[in-house]
Amino acid sequence: MMSDFEAIVVGSGCAGPIAAYELAKAGKSVLVVERGNFCGAKNMSGGRLYTHSLRKVFPDFNAAEAPVERRVVRERISMLAPDANFTAEFTDEILRDPANESYSVLRARFDPWLASKAEDAGAEYINGIAVEALLKSGDKVTGVRAGDDEITADVVLLCDGANSLLAGQAVGAPRPTPSQMAVGVKQVIELPTSVISDRLMTSDDEGAAWLFVGDATKGHVGGGFVYTNKDTISLGLVATISDLMASETPVYQMLEDFKNHPAVAPLIRGGRVVEHSGHLVAEGGYDAMPPLVGDGVLLAGESALMCINAGYTVRGMDLAIAAGMYAGQAAAAALTAGDTSAAGLAGYRSALENSFVLKDMQTLRRFPHFMEHTTRLFTQYPAMVRDVFRKLFVVDGTPVRPIRKTLPQVAKEVGYLNLAKDVWAGVKAL
Ligand SMILES: Cc1cc2nc3c(=O)[nH]c(=O)nc-3n(C[C@H](O)[C@H](O)[C@H](O)COP(=O)(O)OP(=O)(O)OC[C@H]3O[C@@H](n4cnc5c(N)ncnc54)[C@H](O)[C@@H]3O)c2cc1C
Known part of the structure; x- marks a missing residue:
């Protein structure tokens, strides 16, 4: 029996729209199911996007036309004691080179733009409905159940992010343990553009990425972050769940105390909180990753725990975009070959192994420990x-x-x- 679509992509964060774009570009019929009422509605990152993987998908990528915030040209890392702060700062002209550029992003603006690229290429979208279960015939994934609908496809791409409720059904992945996941909380604080530029000593279209270790998480495993946007500052912290469970200070209080720290308070003085969000983030690294391929199914991005928190950088978006690209390409090739079994989709894993995605995850595999x-x-x-x-x-x-x-x-x-x-x-x- 013919499937409703050749491919279904679950989730439209970073990996999902890129996978859908690649499939649509290859002429495949593809449906994206996104639980948020609009793409980005439920998403959060610090967030700083390294653009190299986006440039691979869109060689004519032009930051001036994309909804990115400020180019990051000032790197700061701080060791925060309760009553003191030591900051190391790094600036380098090389950070302005398009090959290494990174930008602060706000996902509520950035994700709809990524989704529009997939839609323009021909992908269909359903928003506002979560995929509750995968349809299976024996071990093979054959589609999704979303609300009252059962929709079939020859291949399903799970791009549903951290805390995937479907990865277990897809490839038997165990639920991540509390030490493999962290919780992130973030506020977006509004300030005039020029005030942000003056406080961080940048021009109005350039900014800073600032990470904090120590008192930001009250001595617990994790860290604080500050990213400058055009007319807001993203400020938050990420803390490992297993360690947080022993904390006397709840995470919302940690955030308030971090904001009031003498090293941080002057930066956001007079600002107005316009957004508050919380999200899980994968921290288990390479050794916690589930299988990336099953019969009729691929996992890309944080649904497969692709995320690197190396203390001095946090990276999930560039990994998800690259994985989405390789997943979309492998699924399209398997569809053309008429074989979407695990064997037919195996090219995805080898493409990732040859790319920075699995190489970097492997290089830094000991870091979570x-x-x-x-x-x-x-x-x-x-x-x-x-x-x-x-x-x-x-x-x-x-x-x-x-x-x-x-x-x-x-x-x-x-x-x-x-x-x-x-x-x-x-x-x-x-
Ligand atoms: C506090 C914090 C700070 C971070 N900072 C950075 C940073 O500075 N730089 C960086 O590169 N990364 C950062 N990350 C990590 C980064 O946000 C993620 O790695 C990245 O978003 C993963 O992309 P993804 O496409 O896999 O998942 P997501 O972007 O999370 O997208 C998943 C999508 O799937 C949808 N979805 C989920 N379940 C379902 C379902 N059942 N049915 C339908 N739709 C569903 C969601 O609504 C969402 O749109 C940070 C994360 C956090 C939490």
Whole structure:
């Protein structure tokens, strides 16, 4: 029996519309089912998009015509103690090179634009209905159930993001554990464009990405972030669920305290909160990923836990876009060949293995474990860095001690062995 569509894509965040675009471009009939009333309605990221994978899909990509916010040209990483802050800042002309560019984005603006690319190429869209289950014939996925409708397809692409409720049905993926998932909370804070530019020392179309470790999450595994948009600032934090469960401070209070930290408060002073959101984010890394292919089904993006939180960068969108591209191309090739079994779709996995997606996930596979087990990174080290700089900068009339004597004394408080162990674990993880 003929299927209703050759392909169905579940979810239109980053991976979904790109997969649908590739399928439609190859002349395949494709339906996208997105539970949000409009694309982006339910989506959230920090968010900073590295554009390299988008440029691969759309070689004529022009940031000036896309709904992106500011080009990121100022990188900051801070170690936040409760009463102090140390910031490292990096600027480089190379960050303006189109090959390495990244932009802050607001998903409610960005996602509808991505979806429009798929629609323009010929993909059909249903919005406002969630896929509740996959249809199966034996082990083969044959379509989806959405509301009262059962819609069949030769291949289904799961692009339903973190916390996929369908990955288990598709490929028997176990639910991620609390240590493999983090919760993110974020506020969008409105300020005049020029105020944001002045506070972050940028021009009006360029901005900063600023990550915080330490007191942003009250010493728990995770971190805070600030991204500058045109006339808003995205500010939030991401904290690993297993560690958060032991926290005395609820996550909404952490966010308030982070906003009130003396290093952060001046940045958002006078701003108005215009959006508040929460979302899960995959943190388990390569070893937590489910199978990417089953009979009649492919997983792309965070439904397959494709996300890298390396502390100094958070990346999920560029991975999802690339995975969406390869999934769409592999599904189209399998449809043309008339074989959408797991074997017929296997080219998807090899394409990902040859790309940065699985290479980067593999390179950084130890990092989630390092973060989870190096809790001093979030507690003692920010305090240690504060104490070092106190010795340098606090002048109170008491006799100055030579730095060669004060530095070992500060390090001794953490323990030389602990320090050496953590540095070695960090080197191995990165
Ligand atoms: C706080 C936070 C900060 C982040 N910061 C960054 C960052 O700065 N840079 C970066 O690159 N990444 C960041 N990420 C990660 C990034 O947002 C994700 O990796 C990326 O959005 C994944 O894309 P996706 O297409 O797989 O999933 P999503 O973008 O989440 O899209 C999934 C889509 O599927 C839909 N959907 C879900 N279930 C169903 C269903 N059953 N039926 C129909 N539709 C469904 C959803 O509504 C959604 O539209 C961040 C994430 C969080 C939470």
